Amino acid sequence: MTRVLLTGFEPFGGEETNPSWEAVRAAAARAPEGLALSTARLPCAFGTALDALREAVERTAPDLVLCVGQAGGRPDVTVERIAVNIDDARIPDNAGARPVDEPVVPGGPAAYFSTLPVKACVAAVREAGLPASVSQTAGTFVCNHVFYGLMHLAATERPGLRGGFVHVPYAPAQVTDRALPSLPVPAVAEALCVIAVTAAGRTTDIRAEGGATH
Amino acid sequence: MTRVLLTGFEPFGGEETNPSWEAVRAAAARAPEGLALSTARLPCAFGTALDALREAVERTAPDLVLCVGQAGGRPDVTVERIAVNIDDARIPDNAGARPVDEPVVPGGPAAYFSTLPVKACVAAVREAGLPASVSQTAGTFVCNHVFYGLMHLAATERPGLRGGFVHVPYAPAQVTDRALPSLPVPAVAEALCVIAVTAAGRTTDIRAEGGATH
Amino acid sequence: MTRVLLTGFEPFGGEETNPSWEAVRAAAARAPEGLALSTARLPCAFGTALDALREAVERTAPDLVLCVGQAGGRPDVTVERIAVNIDDARIPDNAGARPVDEPVVPGGPAAYFSTLPVKACVAAVREAGLPASVSQTAGTFVCNHVFYGLMHLAATERPGLRGGFVHVPYAPAQVTDRALPSLPVPAVAEALCVIAVTAAGRTTDIRAEGGATH
Amino acid sequence: MTRVLLTGFEPFGGEETNPSWEAVRAAAARAPEGLALSTARLPCAFGTALDALREAVERTAPDLVLCVGQAGGRPDVTVERIAVNIDDARIPDNAGARPVDEPVVPGGPAAYFSTLPVKACVAAVREAGLPASVSQTAGTFVCNHVFYGLMHLAATERPGLRGGFVHVPYAPAQVTDRALPSLPVPAVAEALCVIAVTAAGRTTDIRAEGGATH
Numbered sequence: 001m002t003r004v005l006l007t008g009f010e011p012f013g014g015e016e017t018n019p020s021w022e023a024v025r026a027a028a029a030r031a032p033e034g035l036a037l038s039t040a041r042l043p044c045a046f047g048t049a050l051d052a053l054r055e056a057v058e059r060t061a062p063d064l065v066l067c068v069g070q071a072g073g074r075p076d077v078t079v080e081r082i083a084v085n086i087d088d089a090r091i092p093d094n095a096g097a098r099p100v101d102e103p104v105v106p107g108g109p110a111a112y113f114s115t116l117p118v119k120a121c122v123a124a125v126r127e128a129g130l131p132a133s134v135s136q137t138a139g140t141f142v143c144n145h146v147f148y149g150l151m152h153l154a155a156t157e158r159p160g161l162r163g164g165f166v167h168v169p170y171a172p173a174q175v176t177d178r179a180l181p182s183l184p185v186p187a188v189a190e191a192l193c194v195i196a197v198t199a200a201g202r203t204t205d206i207r208a209e210g211g212a213t214h
Numbered sequence: 215m216t217r218v219l220l221t222g223f224e225p226f227g228g229e230e231t232n233p234s235w236e237a238v239r240a241a242a243a244r245a246p247e248g249l250a251l252s253t254a255r256l257p258c259a260f261g262t263a264l265d266a267l268r269e270a271v272e273r274t275a276p277d278l279v280l281c282v283g284q285a286g287g288r289p290d291v292t293v294e295r296i297a298v299n300i301d302d303a304r305i306p307d308n309a310g311a312r313p314v315d316e317p318v319v320p321g322g323p324a325a326y327f328s329t330l331p332v333k334a335c336v337a338a339v340r341e342a343g344l345p346a347s348v349s350q351t352a353g354t355f356v357c358n359h360v361f362y363g364l365m366h367l368a369a370t371e372r373p374g375l376r377g378g379f380v381h382v383p384y385a386p387a388q389v390t391d392r393a394l395p396s397l398p399v400p401a402v403a404e405a406l407c408v409i410a411v412t413a414a415g416r417t418t419d420i421r422a423e424g425g426a427t428h
Numbered sequence: 429m430t431r432v433l434l435t436g437f438e439p440f441g442g443e444e445t446n447p448s449w450e451a452v453r454a455a456a457a458r459a460p461e462g463l464a465l466s467t468a469r470l471p472c473a474f475g476t477a478l479d480a481l482r483e484a485v486e487r488t489a490p491d492l493v494l495c496v497g498q499a500g501g502r503p504d505v506t507v508e509r510i511a512v513n514i515d516d517a518r519i520p521d522n523a524g525a526r527p528v529d530e531p532v533v534p535g536g537p538a539a540y541f542s543t544l545p546v547k548a549c550v551a552a553v554r555e556a557g558l559p560a561s562v563s564q565t566a567g568t569f570v571c572n573h574v575f576y577g578l579m580h581l582a583a584t585e586r587p588g589l590r591g592g593f594v595h596v597p598y599a600p601a602q603v604t605d606r607a608l609p610s611l612p613v614p615a616v617a618e619a620l621c622v623i624a625v626t627a628a629g630r631t632t633d634i635r636a637e638g639g640a641t642h
Numbered sequence: 643m644t645r646v647l648l649t650g651f652e653p654f655g656g657e658e659t660n661p662s663w664e665a666v667r668a669a670a671a672r673a674p675e676g677l678a679l680s681t682a683r684l685p686c687a688f689g690t691a692l693d694a695l696r697e698a699v700e701r702t703a704p705d706l707v708l709c710v711g712q713a714g715g716r717p718d719v720t721v722e723r724i725a726v727n728i729d730d731a732r733i734p735d736n737a738g739a740r741p742v743d744e745p746v747v748p749g750g751p752a753a754y755f756s757t758l759p760v761k762a763c764v765a766a767v768r769e770a771g772l773p774a775s776v777s778q779t780a781g782t783f784v785c786n787h788v789f790y791g792l793m794h795l796a797a798t799e800r801p802g803l804r805g806g807f808v809h810v811p812y813a814p815a816q817v818t819d820r821a822l823p824s825l826p827v828p829a830v831a832e833a834l835c836v837i838a839v840t841a842a843g844r845t846t847d848i849r850a851e852g853g854a855t856h
């Protein structure tokens with residue numbers, strides 16, 4: 001039994017819902033075989049999001065952490081490759097903070113790679129008939145902040161803890177009149193289950209192209 | 215009881231499925247109240263597609279015809295406003311034909327407007343929580359060919375027959391590795407039912423903006 | 429000597445410039461050989477734009493009219509194929525009008541095709557090293573309004589007058605912080621000269637694909 | 643006099659030209675005041691590109707290095723924020739190599755931040771009327787490879803050497819029939835001069851938002 005912590009976010013940026021949290025809840029309800037799933041809903045705010053993540057990690061003592069966030073405008077489920085040590089907020093977070101070019105962790109390394117088998121996760125979601133790809137950037141807002149904080153926690157305090165970040169598209173109801181890509185929450189939840197099972201089942205990645213020319 | 219004919223297309227352009235036909239079948243299986251639904255699967259070929267449409271219209275004597283086609287790359291369900299009297303094929307059709315700047319109907323008018331309540335249909339789909347918009351062009355391939363042929367048939371031989379065209383996004387399984395927008399077939403089928411019920415229930419449109427600056 | 433009237437628009441939608449008028453002025457300054465160029469700057473307002481166009485046509489008695497408008501977001505110079513008999517304003521025009529689903533000309537045909545050699549114009553711009561394509565819709569705002577009005581004028585009052593519409597991208601200075609495509613005004617002016625010379629030099633089009641699947 | 647090395651790339655991916663090299667040459671011909679500019683044209687190949695960069699750095703002993711590459715599809719000049727220690731080639735390089743998930747420098751840190759004043763450079767290009775933005779990823783192909791190698795060289799062997807990477811759009815002639823964004827080489831060259839002068843003139847950055855939510 002692999003203990004997996006799945007986190008999603010509260011709504012932000014004027015949205016009334018956040019598909020990351022809706023999909024995390026729906027994934028947990030499916031109870032994928034072989035996994036003991038816990039969930040946590042993180043505030044969309046620099047600092048307090050990481051406090052909540054740390055609290056959830058301490059409470060659930062997971063083997064694997066999948067943090068999930070909304071990537072409005074992306075058409076597919078994206079497994080992030082790398083977290084960077086920078087906060088640069090294009091919009092205010094839910095507490096009104098808007099840091100510019102501040103480190104997530106002062107003195108921390110410039111970046112951490114995900115310790116998920118990123119390529120295997122992408123391949124497994126595609127195999128399930130759903131669109132997925134590797135992403136080379138998780139941005140510089142609260143999603144990347146949480147992703148970096150998670151990897152720093154694992155690197156400095158939780159040896160053996162593996163983890164990573166997954167971005168998910170808007171839900172259809174968020175974009176009824178905006179002509180932006182979307183994916184229903186049940187499809188996203190299925191993708192998250194596939195990713196959790198894949199990541200729980202292997203520590204090495206497959207060899208598969210997932211790069212970008214720029 | 216309004217008799218509604220729903221048509222979808224066979225796959226084309228190297229695809230193995232066509233979400234327009236899958237969604238039409240799924241919509242018919244839902245049997246929306248107050249409608250007597252018939253369906254037809256059209257070949258994706260200039261000329262024979264219109265023969266099949268005419269045959270289906272004669273067979274089912276509909277009050278309303280909704281032709282549906284795949285618009286790969288569009289993120290939402292689009293209700294087409296206007297059909298134009300031109301065939302200009304960027305790719306060969308399924309019979310290998312590739313007409314360039316030929317009229318759908320020699321001597322026919324340059325265009326026909328849809329006789330669906332286009333704005334009301336878009337509003338109803340959005341009300342159901344799904345993304346939709348008005349489209350100002352159905353292209354110049356077999357979809358527009360069928361749309362124009364339908365409207366010409368209604369205008370010249372079938373007084374009282376109302377109809378129009380709806381474009382639908384790729385299904386997720388078509389774009390697992392392509393980073394293009396998609397919408398699952400059940401969601402599209404729901405949108406088609408909403409459009410059919412809306413169009414059956416009113417002959418005048420609502421006043422709602424649905425334009426484009428270009 | 430072919431008499432050519434080139435029209436551009438005043439700024440709209442909160443912009444401080446309109447590259448259509450800037451490029452028309454720059455094209456006229458180049459004085460392409462064999463053409464007698466006149467220009468007119470049209471207001472971006474339903475109705476008065478057509479009044480100004482009619483006045484310019486009466487004043488200059490052109491053989492050929494090229495109306496040019498801004499298509500913010502398009503990356504290339506697009507030669508429009510067809511004008512449709514509808515006004516549907518997503519934003520107010522410069523006089524504050526916002527018509528919804530009103531005809532440009534009550535009782536007019538649903539659409540008019542451009543009488544430019546559209547494909548030859550696109551090919552000539554590409555040959556000059558600049559990006560161009562056929563567009564299947566000029567939208568439903570003032571650009572399409574002027575395009576339809578021009579073609580209706582030619583069809584009903586000015587036999588022999590040929591004309592069409594060309595959409596051009598933003599100028600770079602309009603999008604310095606918006607990550608949208610742009611093309612400098614001199615490049616657009618060159619494209620307009622190429623189109624004017626091409627359209628003046630031939631009345632029949634070349635056979636070249638320029639369609640869209642949707 | 644600040645010694646600045648500007649590098650561009652040879653063509654790749656089936657293109658016949660590379661606007662990065664064309665623009666670097668054009669920038670050098672402008673000889674911006676206060677700068678002593680040298681240039682180098684790098685092969686688009688993993689490994690040998692870095693050999694050529696090192697050779698150019700040794701030859702010219704620059705204070706500042708600006709590496710420039712083509713980002714086909716981006717509409718604006720993008721100043722890269724961070725280089726990551728990974729090679730993952732979506733297409734073969736010009737020597738036929740296609741590494742997957744290999745480090746640029748085995749044992750090197752996960753990433754290096756640019757030591758350009760990234761925000762000041764973006765602001766200065768915009769001030770000059772040209773489109774620019776911060777980019778959060780330089781991809782995982784030869785551009786990122788060179789960027790990472792440059793920053794590693796500076797960090798390990800060349801204390802005081804500052805540097806970074808700039809991605810530039812296609813030239814118009816590359817996309818005449820592709821409906822992708824482009825920017826003429828002279829405009830790109832002007833942007834590169836502005837960036838070189840700005841980076842030469844200040845070592846600290848301005849406080850300006852340049853982030854991404856994802």
